[in-house]
Amino acid sequence: KNEVEQSPQNLTAQEGEFITINCSYSVGISALHWLQQHPGGGIVSLFMLSSGKKKHGRLIATINIQEKHSSLHITASHPRDSAVYICAVGRGSNYQLIWGAGTKLIIKP
Amino acid sequence: NAGVTQTPKFRVLKTGQSMTLLCAQDMNHEYMYWYRQDPGMGLRLIHYSVGEGTTAKGEVPDGYNVSRLKKQNFLLGLESAAPSQTSVYFCASSYTRFQGEAFFGQGTRLTVV
Numbered sequence: 001k002n003e004v005e006q007s008p009q010n011l012t013a014q015e016g017e018f019i020t021i022n023c024s025y026s027v028g029i030s031a032l033h034w035l036q037q038h039p040g041g042g043i044v045s046l047f048m049l050s051s052g053k054k055k056h057g058r059l060i061a062t063i064n065i066q067e068k069h070s071s072l073h074i075t076a077s078h079p080r081d082s083a084v085y086i087c088a089v090g091r092g093s094n095y096q097l098i099w100g101a102g103t104k105l106i107i108k109p
Numbered sequence: 110n111a112g113v114t115q116t117p118k119f120r121v122l123k124t125g126q127s128m129t130l131l132c133a134q135d136m137n138h139e140y141m142y143w144y145r146q147d148p149g150m151g152l153r154l155i156h157y158s159v160g161e162g163t164t165a166k167g168e169v170p171d172g173y174n175v176s177r178l179k180k181q182n183f184l185l186g187l188e189s190a191a192p193s194q195t196s197v198y199f200c201a202s203s204y205t206r207f208q209g210e211a212f213f214g215q216g217t218r219l220t221v222v
Contacts, residue, residue, distance in 0.1 A: 004151065031207065043199065043213035086151070090207065096167070097208045099151025 003027050006087050006100040014108055019074040021103045023087030026068065030090050034061050034072050037084040077107045111135050115200050115214035122190040122221045130185040130217050132200030140203045141183040142211060143175060145196040152199065158183055190221045
């Protein structure tokens with residue numbers, strides 16, 4: 001079993017829908033990251049969370065440390081949100097990241 | 110600012126050949142990383158550096174070597190390429206030790222035939 005699991009693996013939705021991507025982990029962590037990888041390959045950091053909730057524009061990230069679970073929400077989704085969303089958890093003294101395999105999101109106009 | 114620049118963007122190698130991937134960052138970051146990304150798997154850390162002149166092994170270092178002679182550059186070498194090293198390679202740099210806040214290059218698609 002992977003230490004970081006994302007669901008769903010693939011998600012297709014219509015423009016305007018509310019999107020939820022989930023990340024579960026099985027190890028103790030110091031922080032959790034959400035990143036976005038565009039079709040061209042570029043990877044961009046979205047959020048770093050150690051507790052609670054963060055919001056940036058239409059993106060909201062939450063984390064429940066007790067349940068070892070995080071969610072990334074996108075409100076009023078748009079085709080430009082189409083990308084792979086990656087969850088990664090940081091642990092250990094050298095803060096090595098454990099990466100999820102990603103969720104491929106397609107938003108149709 | 111260019112951010113993080115990787116060269117080359119694409120390369121095809123024959124088994125046994127060697128090559129070097131160059132990563133350059135212009136943000137004065139201390140931390141630099143090399144990852145590989147394979148289909149259906151998360152990124153895997155190959156090697157990393159916490160400052161000029163330092164390198165350390167990551168999760169999958171075998172078959173690769175690195176050097177950080179200058180703060181802005183982090184080189185990844187393949188000594189004798191194997192088909193199992195066919196992958197997309199990403200370089201990243203960060204100001205802090207939090208890799209998840211790193212800035213990533215655009216990737217290098219390497220095929221070993």
